[in-house]
Amino acid sequence: MGWIVNLWTISLLTFSNSFAWTNDEEFISIKLGEKINLSCTNRTWSTMLYDTWGLTNTDKTCRIAHSNSEPAVNSCNDGRILINTTEGRSQLQIPPFKYTYEGIYKCQTAFQHGSHTTVFNVSAIVQPEISGRIEYSTNDNHDVAVCEASNGRPNASISWTSDENVADKITYNQNRTFTVESRIIIPYNISMGNVTCIVSHPYWNESQTYTIPYRRGTAQHPRYWPVIPACLFCVLLIIFVTSFVCIKKHLADLRNCCKSTMPVATAPTKTQQDVEEVEPYASYVERVNSIYNSSAELCNVKTY
Numbered sequence: 283m284g285w286i287v288n289l290w291t292i293s294l295l296t297f298s299n300s301f302a303w304t305n306d307e308e309f310i311s312i313k314l315g316e317k318i319n320l321s322c323t324n325r326t327w328s329t330m331l332y333d334t335w336g337l338t339n340t341d342k343t344c345r346i347a348h349s350n351s352e353p354a355v356n357s358c359n360d361g362r363i364l365i366n367t368t369e370g371r372s373q374l375q376i377p378p379f380k381y382t383y384e385g386i387y388k389c390q391t392a393f394q395h396g397s398h399t400t401v402f403n404v405s406a407i408v409q410p411e412i413s414g415r416i417e418y419s420t421n422d423n424h425d426v427a428v429c430e431a432s433n434g435r436p437n438a439s440i441s442w443t444s445d446e447n448v449a450d451k452i453t454y455n456q457n458r459t460f461t462v463e464s465r466i467i468i469p470y471n472i473s474m475g476n477v478t479c480i481v482s483h484p485y486w487n488e489s490q491t492y493t494i495p496y497r498r499g500t501a502q503h504p505r506y507w508p509v510i511p512a513c514l515f516c517v518l519l520i521i522f523v524t525s526f527v528c529i530k531k532h533l534a535d536l537r538n539c540c541k542s543t544m545p546v547a548t549a550p551t552k553t554q555q556d557v558e559e560v561e562p563y564a565s566y567v568e569r570v571n572s573i574y575n576s577s578a579e580l581c582n583v584k585t586y
Contacts (some may be wrong), residue, residue: 295354306400306575311407311484312379319373322389323398326370331392333364334483335373339385340447348372388449391481410434414494416477423498429479433462440464446512466561468496 312318322333328352334347337358340362344358356363372391376383387402396544410431419426431438435462437452447467454460464479477496 286505295419306398307403308400309403309405311405312383313409313485314380315378317378320376320377320387320389320402321371321373321398323391323393324371325393325398327366327372328370330372333389333391333393335364335374336388336390337362337385338388339382341382346374348455376532379406394395404419406435406458408433408435408482410438410459410462410483412492414477414479414492416494419467423469425496427466427468427477427479427496428463429466429481429494430461430463431481431483433457433459434462434483434485435459436484438462438481441480441482442466443478486537515534544558 286584309321310318310320323330323336330350332347332349332352334355336350337344337346342358344360345355346362346364347355348364353363362383363375365373365375367373374389384405387404389400389402391398403409411427412431412435413430414427415584417428418424427442427505429440429442431440433455439449440462442464444446444466449465451463451465452460453463466477466479468477475496477494478491479492481492517572567583
């Protein structure tokens, strides 16, 4: 019975040596806009059976595959394709990199007497923008040097020549990048000179040094000072608009008042026209009657 177990063990070891499985995991950072080719294995198609990629991104999951015995498959349809190099190797070609290409790339390759699996953790890398300034802190009553690495991915690391009184702040931006702000208090015994910060990021092979010129008394005061002129302008604008509206309303009321006190010319009525037409005739009749009465009286006197 023992010889059967030994034979089975020898057979299993022989099969394992003839058909090997290997697994790798890699972390890759790709610059935005950069083209890149990923290789799952260095073997050529002369010994390969198939090459398949399972891509899991933030917005979808798709598959790209090529086989010696089956039709090619590409359900991604976003520019990522399998190509063959001049040496006959299979590679995944990624067009100008963008955020939607980030994710897990799992490659499986089978060849004679073995297979290979590689998992790529692919992420975007963005160069940060470095800037610096000197501010005055009302909380500490000190000048403060500020070093900022903005819009980078991943977030940068900022250090100073002195690690005392340093405060860091990391902000995640809407464009999927990070902004790192590092502040250090400048001692009173320093009157002028240069303050230097050191910025490290995977985008660069070496750390970047940024120098901030400093002279005591020239620090920027708190950032709220530009708000004062803006508030003053808003107040003056409100006063001007209110005065304009009041004056305009007053003038309108004054015009309406003047219109109400002016006499309104009305057309003469028909009765008034009739009276005016009759009055000359009445006056004439009255004069004639007066003359007649005077003549009658005169005649009566002469008769007696």
